[in-house]
Amino acid sequence: MASIKIENVQKAFGKTIAVDQLNLDIKEGEFFTFLGPSGCGKTTTLRMIAGFYYPTKGVVRFGDKDMTRVPPEKRNTGMVFQNYALFPHMTVFENVAFGLRVRKVSSADLKKRVLDVLQKVRLESYSNRQVSQLSGGQQQRVALARALVIEPEILLLDEPLSNLDAKLRDEMRVEILRLQRDYKITTIYVTHDQAEALSMSDRIAVFNYGVCHQVGTPTEIYNRPANDFVASFIGEINLLPVQVEKVQQDNIEIVLKNSEKTIKLKVENQAGNGISIIQSDADLAVSIRPEAIRILDVIEEGRNIFKGKINSVQFFGSVVNVMVDVQDVLLRVDVFNTHDFGYFYQGKEVYVQLPEKQLRLIPVISGDAP
Amino acid sequence: MIKNRDTRLTVWLLIPVVLVLIAYVLYPSLRTFIESLQKDGTISLGNYQDFFVQESKTNLEALWNSVYISLLSVLVSALIGIPLAFIFNRYDFPGRSFFSSAAILPIVLPSLVGVMAFMFLYGESGLIPNAIKDLFGLDKVPFKISGVSGILIVHAYTMYVYFYMTVSAAINKIDPSLEEAAFNLGANKLKVFWKVTFPLLTPAIVAASLLVFMISMASFSAPFLLAGGYRVLSLQIYFSKINGDMEIAATQSVILSIVSISFLLFMRWYQNRKDYRMASKGIGAHRSEVKNPVMKWVMVVTGGIGVIILLLPHFTILLLSLVPDGTWTFQTYPTVFNVENYRLLFEDPNIFKPLRNSLLMAFIATLANLVFGVIASYVLVKRKFVGKSFVDILVMIPWALPATVIGMNLIFAFNKPSVFSFGQILVGTFWILPLAYFIRHIPLVVRSTNAVLEQLDDSIEEAARNLGAKWFYTFRRVIFPIIMPGVLSGTLLAFIESVGEFPTSVLLYTISNRPISIEIMNQLRMFNMGQAAAYGMIQITLIVIVLFISNKFFGIKAEKAL
Numbered sequence: 001m002a003s004i005k006i007e008n009v010q011k012a013f014g015k016t017i018a019v020d021q022l023n024l025d026i027k028e029g030e031f032f033t034f035l036g037p038s039g040c041g042k043t044t045t046l047r048m049i050a051g052f053y054y055p056t057k058g059v060v061r062f063g064d065k066d067m068t069r070v071p072p073e074k075r076n077t078g079m080v081f082q083n084y085a086l087f088p089h090m091t092v093f094e095n096v097a098f099g100l101r102v103r104k105v106s107s108a109d110l111k112k113r114v115l116d117v118l119q120k121v122r123l124e125s126y127s128n129r130q131v132s133q134l135s136g137g138q139q140q141r142v143a144l145a146r147a148l149v150i151e152p153e154i155l156l157l158d159e160p161l162s163n164l165d166a167k168l169r170d171e172m173r174v175e176i177l178r179l180q181r182d183y184k185i186t187t188i189y190v191t192h193d194q195a196e197a198l199s200m201s202d203r204i205a206v207f208n209y210g211v212c213h214q215v216g217t218p219t220e221i222y223n224r225p226a227n228d229f230v231a232s233f234i235g236e237i238n239l240l241p242v243q244v245e246k247v248q249q250d251n252i253e254i255v256l257k258n259s260e261k262t263i264k265l266k267v268e269n270q271a272g273n274g275i276s277i278i279q280s281d282a283d284l285a286v287s288i289r290p291e292a293i294r295i296l297d298v299i300e301e302g303r304n305i306f307k308g309k310i311n312s313v314q315f316f317g318s319v320v321n322v323m324v325d326v327q328d329v330l331l332r333v334d335v336f337n338t339h340d341f342g343y344f345y346q347g348k349e350v351y352v353q354l355p356e357k358q359l360r361l362i363p364v365i366s367g368d369a370p
Numbered sequence: 371m372i373k374n375r376d377t378r379l380t381v382w383l384l385i386p387v388v389l390v391l392i393a394y395v396l397y398p399s400l401r402t403f404i405e406s407l408q409k410d411g412t413i414s415l416g417n418y419q420d421f422f423v424q425e426s427k428t429n430l431e432a433l434w435n436s437v438y439i440s441l442l443s444v445l446v447s448a449l450i451g452i453p454l455a456f457i458f459n460r461y462d463f464p465g466r467s468f469f470s471s472a473a474i475l476p477i478v479l480p481s482l483v484g485v486m487a488f489m490f491l492y493g494e495s496g497l498i499p500n501a502i503k504d505l506f507g508l509d510k511v512p513f514k515i516s517g518v519s520g521i522l523i524v525h526a527y528t529m530y531v532y533f534y535m536t537v538s539a540a541i542n543k544i545d546p547s548l549e550e551a552a553f554n555l556g557a558n559k560l561k562v563f564w565k566v567t568f569p570l571l572t573p574a575i576v577a578a579s580l581l582v583f584m585i586s587m588a589s590f591s592a593p594f595l596l597a598g599g600y601r602v603l604s605l606q607i608y609f610s611k612i613n614g615d616m617e618i619a620a621t622q623s624v625i626l627s628i629v630s631i632s633f634l635l636f637m638r639w640y641q642n643r644k645d646y647r648m649a650s651k652g653i654g655a656h657r658s659e660v661k662n663p664v665m666k667w668v669m670v671v672t673g674g675i676g677v678i679i680l681l682l683p684h685f686t687i688l689l690l691s692l693v694p695d696g697t698w699t700f701q702t703y704p705t706v707f708n709v710e711n712y713r714l715l716f717e718d719p720n721i722f723k724p725l726r727n728s729l730l731m732a733f734i735a736t737l738a739n740l741v742f743g744v745i746a747s748y749v750l751v752k753r754k755f756v757g758k759s760f761v762d763i764l765v766m767i768p769w770a771l772p773a774t775v776i777g778m779n780l781i782f783a784f785n786k787p788s789v790f791s792f793g794q795i796l797v798g799t800f801w802i803l804p805l806a807y808f809i810r811h812i813p814l815v816v817r818s819t820n821a822v823l824e825q826l827d828d829s830i831e832e833a834a835r836n837l838g839a840k841w842f843y844t845f846r847r848v849i850f851p852i853i854m855p856g857v858l859s860g861t862l863l864a865f866i867e868s869v870g871e872f873p874t875s876v877l878l879y880t881i882s883n884r885p886i887s888i889e890i891m892n893q894l895r896m897f898n899m900g901q902a903a904a905y906g907m908i909q910i911t912l913i914v915i916v917l918f919i920s921n922k923f924f925g926i927k928a929e930k931a932l
Contacts, residue, residue, distance in 0.1 A: 071375055071835075073839055079832075085827060085832065087830065087848055088830075089852050098837055099837030099838055099839075102837060102843065146833075147837075150837060150838065
C-alpha cells in the first residue's frame with residue numbers, strides 16, 4: 001500500500017501535449033477515479049503511474065519514493081487492462097501464477113496464494129480452464145486475481161468494465177469494490193462512465209484535454225462542479241450564460257444573456273459563488289440540476305418563480321423528464337414518477353421555481369481546447 | 371540513463387537486424403551495381419549502352435520477351451483464377467468445398483518438379499499428346515508444348531492460384547447487403563456486377579496482377595527447361611554467367627532488379643492507398659445453391675475434370691518415379707513399374723547425398739530465418755524507431771528480387787573476402803547455398819511473423835511487465851509461445867521452399883555439395899527421369915506434410931503466407 005503523489009507532471013508525444021500541469025495527491029487505501037471523455041489524458045496518466053510512459057516533466061512518487069523513471073516491472077503495481085490482456089496460451093491458474101513465478105515464490109506457497117485469490121474472485125473451480133473458455137465476466141475476474149495476487153502497492157484499473165454488458169457491469173462494480181475494501185489497496189480507476197465514477201469512488205479527478213479540472217468526492221463533483229465542463233460532463237444540468245447585475249449581502253442578482261426578455265435571478269451569495277469568480281474575467285453561467293427545479297401548479301410566494309409552458313414530456317420509468325419553456329429559455333426538469341404525473345402534458349402552462357440554494361454560478365471554459 | 375532502457379533494447383535488437391540486412395541484402399546488390407559499371411577495367415555506362423543499343427539486340431529482345439510472357443501470364447492466370455473464385459464462392463453445388471480446396475493444388479508442386487511434370491505430360495514425347503495420337507491413329511502428335519506456349523501453360527497452372535486466392539478473399543469480404551441494396555434500387559444482375567461487385571474487387575485484381583507479373587518476370591525453372599531458343603532476361607543472366615561475361619550478367623541483373631523493385635514500390639503504394647473497403651460486421655458467406663439439375667451436374671463434372679487436370683502433374687511425377695532407370699527409352703509408354711528408384715534413393719549413398727545436402731542446408735537456412743525473422747518482425751511491429759520504413763523495404767527486397775539476381779548478387783559480393791564473410795571467400799564453399807536460401811526467405815518468415823505479431827495486443831506484453839517480468843522473460847514465456855504457431859507455419863514453408871530451391875542453387879552450387887534440384891536437373895540430362903521424379907516425390911510429400919501440420923496443429927492456412 002502506498003500513497004501516490006503526482007507533481008507538475010506533463011506528458012508530450014511529439015508536439016501534442018497529452019497531460020499538462022498535473023498535480024494529484026492520492027491517499028493510501030483510497031479508491032480514486034480518473035474520469036473524462038476519451039483522449040482526455042486519463043489513461044496516459046495511469047500509464048505514467050504504471051511506468052509504461054515516462055513523464056516529459058514532473059515527478060511521480062509512491063509514498064516518498066521517486067518512481068518517475070522506474071521501469072514498469074519494478075513498480076509493484078497490479079494493473080487490469082481494458083481488454084484484460086490475459087495470456088491466451090496459459091490456464092487460469094498459470095495466468096494468476098505468472099507474477100508469483102517471476103517473483104520466484106516457492107511452489108507450495110505459490111499454489112496456496114493462487115488458490116486463495118481465485119477463491120476471493122470465486123473462480124476456484126475454474127483454475128485448470130483455458131482462459132478462452134471463460135465468459136467476459138470470468139475473464140475480468142481472472143485479470144483482477146492476477147493483479148491482486150502479487151500484493152501490489154497500487155491497483156490500476158483501466159476501464160475494466162467497458163467490455164461487459166450492462167448487467168454484468170453492475171455485478172462487477174460491486175465485486176471490485178468488495179475486493180478493494182478487502183485488500184484495503186490504493187486503487188486508481190480509469191473510466192469515462194460517470195455512473196461508475198460516482199458510485200464507486202472515494203474521490204474523483206475530472207479530466208479534459210489533458211487538464212485536470214476538478215478533484216473531489218462524488219458529491220462535491222456533482223453538487224459543486226468547478227466549471228461548465230465538469231457540470232455538463234457529469235449528469236444532466238441546465239447551464240445558462242448570465243451576467244452579474246448586483247452583488248448584495250446575501251444574494252447576487254444575475255441576468256440571463258441571450259434571452260429576448262430579461263430574466264432576473266437571485267443566487268445565494270455563498271463560498272463557491274463568491275466575489276472571486278465574479279471578479280475574474282471568465283464568462284459566467286448559472287447552473288441548476290433538473291431535479292432541483294420545482295414545478296408549481298399555481299403561483300406561490302417566493303423568489304425565482306416564472307411562468308412557463310410545457311414543451312415536451314418524456315417518461316423514463318422512475319423519472320419523468322419535462323421540458324419547460326420559460327420566455328424562450330428551455331429548462332429541463334426531472335420529477336419523480338409518483339403515479340400522478342399525468343397532468344403534465346405538452347402545452348400546459350405551469351410555474352417553475354429555481355431555488356436560490358440550488359443555483360450556482362460557475363465559470364465557462366468550454367471550447368478551450370488547447 | 372534508465373529512462374532509455376526501452377530505447378536501448380530497441381537499439382540492441384535493431385543492430386543485428388540492420389547488420390544482416392546491410393551485409394546480405396544491400397551490400398550484394400550494390401556489388402552487382404558496381405560490377406555493372408565496370409567496362410574493360412574502367413568505370414562507365416558502357417555495359418548499359420551495350421544492353422540497349424547492341425547490334426544484335428539480344429538483351430533488349432530478352433527484356434521484351436520477359437515482359438511479353440509476364441503480361442500474357444497475368445492475362446491467362448486472371449482468366450482462370452477470377453471465374454473460379456466466383457464459382458466457388460458464390461454458388462453451392464455438390465463437391466464445392468472439395469473442389470475449392472483442390473484449386474490450390476498447384477502450390478503443392480515445387481517449380482522445377484512441376485515443369486518437369488509438364489514436359490512429360492504435354493511435351494514432344496509427352497504422355498497426353500502420344501495417347502491422343504495412338505487413340506486416333508494420327509501420324510504425329512496433335513500438339514506439344516515448347517517455348518512460349520510451354521512457359522505460359524506452366525505459369526498459368528501455378529499462378530492462377532494467386533488470382534484465385536486474393537479474389538476469393540475479396541469476394542468473401544463484400545457485404546451482401548451492398549448488392550442487395552443495388553437490386554433494391556432497381557439494378558439488374560449485370561448492372562450490379564459491373565457497377566458494384568466488380569469495382570469492389572478491383573483492388574484485389576490489381577494486387578494479384580502485379581504479383582503475378584513480378585513472379586513471371588523472375589520465373590527461371592520454366593524457361594530453363596522449356597524455352598528452347600526463346601530468350602528471357604532471367605535466363606540470359608544465367609547464360610552470361612556460364613559464359614563468364616560477368617559484367618554483362620551484372621548489367622542484366624541490375625535492369626531486371628529495377629523492373630522488379632519498381633513493381634514492389636508501385637504495389638506498396640497501391641496497397642497503402644486509402645481504399646473503400648468497409649468493415650461490416652459479421653458478413654456471412656452468401657452462396658446461391660445451383661437448382662437447375664443440368665447446370666448442377668455440368669458444374670460437378672467440370673469441377674471433376676478440373677481436379678483431374680490439376681492433379682495430373684502430381685500423378686505423372688508419381689508414375690515416373692516408379693519407372694526404373696533404363697526401362698523407358700524408345701517405348702512410347704513406360705512398361706516396368708517398381709520402387710527401385712526409392713530403394714536406390716535410400717540405399718545408394720551417392721543418390722541419397724543430394725537429399726541429405728538439401729535437408730541440411732535448408733535446415734540451417736531456416737533456423738537462421740526463424741531467429742532473424744522473429745527479431746526483425748518484433749522490432750518492426752512492436753517498436754518505434756527512426757527509419758522504420760527503410761528497414762521495412764530492405765526486408766522486402768529479397769522478395770522483389772528475382773532469385774537469379776540474388777544468386778548473382780551473392781557471387782559478386784562473396785567471390786572475394788569481405789568483412790561480412792569474416793574475410794572468407796564464400797563462393798565455392800558449403801556456406802554460400804544456405805546463405806542464399808536464408809536471404810531468399812527473409813520476407814516470407816518476417817511477413818508471416820508480422821501477421822501474428824500484429825494480432826497480438828500490446829497490452830499482453832505490458833501485463834507481463836506490470837506483473838514484474840523483465841523483457842527477455844516476457845518475450846520467452848509470453849510473446850514467443852503465443853506467436854509460435856504462426857511463426858512456425860511460415861518457417862516450415864521457408865524450409866520446404868529451400869529444399870526445392872533451384873535458381874540460386876544452379877548459380878552457386880559446388881560439385882561436392884549438390885542440392886536436390888541440381889541432381890534432378892542432372893538426372894534429367896541423363897534421361898533418368900525415374901530418379902528425378904523420385905526426388906520430386908520426396909519434395910511433394912514434404913510439402914503435403916507441412917501443409918497438413920500447419921492446418922491441423924496450428925490452424926493456419928500456410929498457403930496464405932505466400
